[in-house]
Amino acid sequence: MMVQVELSSWQPYRPSTASPWDLRRVHHLHRRAGFGANWGELQRDLDSGPHAAIDRLLLGNDVAEDFDSLQHLIGDAAVSSSDIHRLKAWWFYRMLYSGDPLTERMTLMWHNHFATSNLKVSNVAFMKVQNDKLRKNAMGKFSDLLRAVVKDAAMMVWLDARANRKDKPNENLARELMELFTLGVGHYQESDVQEVARALTGWTIRDDAFVNVEAYHDTGPKRILGRQGSFDGDDVLAILLDQDAVAERIASRLCDVFFGENVVPAGQLNELAVGLREHDLDLRWAVETILRSEAFFAENNIGNRILDPIQFMVGTLRSLERVHPPPSTFLLAEWSARLGQDLFCPPSVFGWPGERAWLSTRTMIGRANYATALLQGELHRPSQPIAIEELAQKYGCSTAECQTRFASELLFGNDHQTGDVGWMLRSTSANLG
């Protein structure tokens, strides 16, 4: 049952003279909520207005007919090869060709939230199963997502659930479950971590699947977040999901993804958290609220977020229509690792530090070199250098001046950029979106 709450600071966006539905906002929508759009998509959404454009993103049904069978083929081949590079390439394939880029974006967000690295898990099948769970629940109820992902073979290995036994507890899963997955620091005590670890004893994997082994479980009474009982793992999840802090943490995660620096004030964040609680932690509700909001399209939320490497890479490929014929997704996976975002290998349980930390000397040089490789066509085999003139001509731009404006509008949603495409891709703006 849904309770309608008043979200005063999350009022829906309505185009006005101050914030018109212009190319810049269409571009912004695609860059933040997906992986960029090509000229045709930008024009289509410009014409149809914000409501229809956001509908399209939320529905995510703009799928090429053979997408699903192909991604299955590639994903299954990756698993049977046991080669994690092939799984990375599979995900890049999805991000390039999925008709539902918003869900891929959300899947990436949850991969960062439930950060699990194959460096330790060392099992491609486990990583794929986890990734599919993230995707399936990416826009559903957070409770379903949490239950699916926490009771997952990859997670069990990653956070040493197998070492967590009665009388010999291992706190790794318990701590991350509270600190990172649900509550955040400050909303629990060290004693809660110890007690949750006891409650989680018994959870392990056998024959590559989650099991709850009674013999390993500590059945004694525990005290968790002020409640008393002979709790087990499922009880723990129920208790955690009942805490107000969960909604705050999810709200803040979502705002990290959809807003730039210093955009969302605490009050507004809190209101989103309240709304999430009222909606039973329904992620789709929260994402829709955000995407339809005045705040999302506000001037101070445009171009003020550092693009993650994958947005930087995939966004450019999609805008420049470099996906037919396809680029080498293996190369893309290598590049993204070089730029600091190695899929399935986040650096720690905290995931990628993100934001300003995306940019270091090494990754900045990497971004410039990626732009060079892209322009010289090296991502394709055989190589296909980019001729922006041809693309511009396709959309009716014949003069050099018009072509420059076209490139600027296509890549940045504005006509402020000058110079050639290479120049533009190495500019400050290319890293912001």
Add this chain to the structure above:
Amino acid sequence: MRTNRRTFLGQSSVVTLGAMPALACRGASTAALPKSNRDGKVLVVIQMSGGNDGINTVVPYSDEGYAKHRNTLRLPVDRLIKLDDSAALHPSMRSAADLFEDGRLAIVQGVGYPNPSRSHDTSMAVWHSAEIGDENTLRPHGWLGKAMDSRRAQAGADVSNAPDMVLLGDESQPLAIQSRRSIAVALSNLTDLRLRGPRWEAAEQGTRNSASNSLENFVGQTMQNAMATASALEQTIEQSHRGGVVYPSTQLGQRMQVISTLLKCGFQTPVYYAIQSGYDTHAAQMPTHAFLLREFSDAIQAFLKDLDSSGLADQVCVLGFSEFGRRVTENGSAGTDHGTAGPVFIAGNQVRPGLVGAQPKLLDLDGGDLRMGIDFRDVYQGITANWLGVNQDRASEDSQHSLKIFKGSLS
């Protein structure tokens, strides 16, 4: 628009590892190499993988047990490089001996841990994590990873965006540099740091609104820094081609050269990690061991010499360790099997030089193995606290002491 199944599968199944063409040297620059702007201490770890035979590395030549236990593997005493009247270096460690004489090398003898494991995996995991125990012991993080986590916690927001730890080479990331939240990256070669295509700083001249926000300033500044680094890198490489310090053309030598290049270019990463494999010498040990010890010694010497000439030597300390030493008695195939304690090497201008700890006694063995003299965790503690400046919570039950490894106020 449809993805063509055949095209896609055909092209994407070709794994092309990024062998990018090296950037041709830019026109010879007349400008002097920019002075490195890096600050803070640097630790370079060399992992001698496989279990180094410490007895034939730092040879207890006057110990009667040496002749008794080593027959085919006994190094001729007249060829040993004597450090004092009882210890000598392997003849192929001339470079290390030079460092020792220069007062830039400490050799900690008989380093190990209680109830040692002779499994490569377990013992390496013990050294990596600084957690003693069997293969079932939980070891999610490494000692360097934990140190870098503490450093981040201490420094707060002041930590630069540079990775905390860099692994040189293409080996998989060792547990030592795994952490809860610090960043470790692998770098197999310098290509990733060299700018291809045109330089782009001028693009920022005409920034559209001068009252640009702080994020734009940050991006612009990072870009300028990256440009400067890429440029310094080109010059450093060019200069080293023109009669800089000559590094041995071994794998370890080349890796040390890359580390030095990064330091000279101002990289702020405090921990570098390089792996030298091959020490698992169960048979025909002599030639292999001699090569490895030469590679190890020559690489460190070239590295420190190079840093000296760049004015960076005071900031750098090199640590060489192996997961265990080998058995005192040789086996039947002119090799040695897995043992226990062994020497640890610490080199650098700020290192308190000399032999540290008691020389292992070859006639007073523990089940055929050397007795441990110094716990490796005391070595780590000396390095993290006094070199990297990291205060870590110590488990009091381990009763660890910090080994006095560094000169003067560094204690």
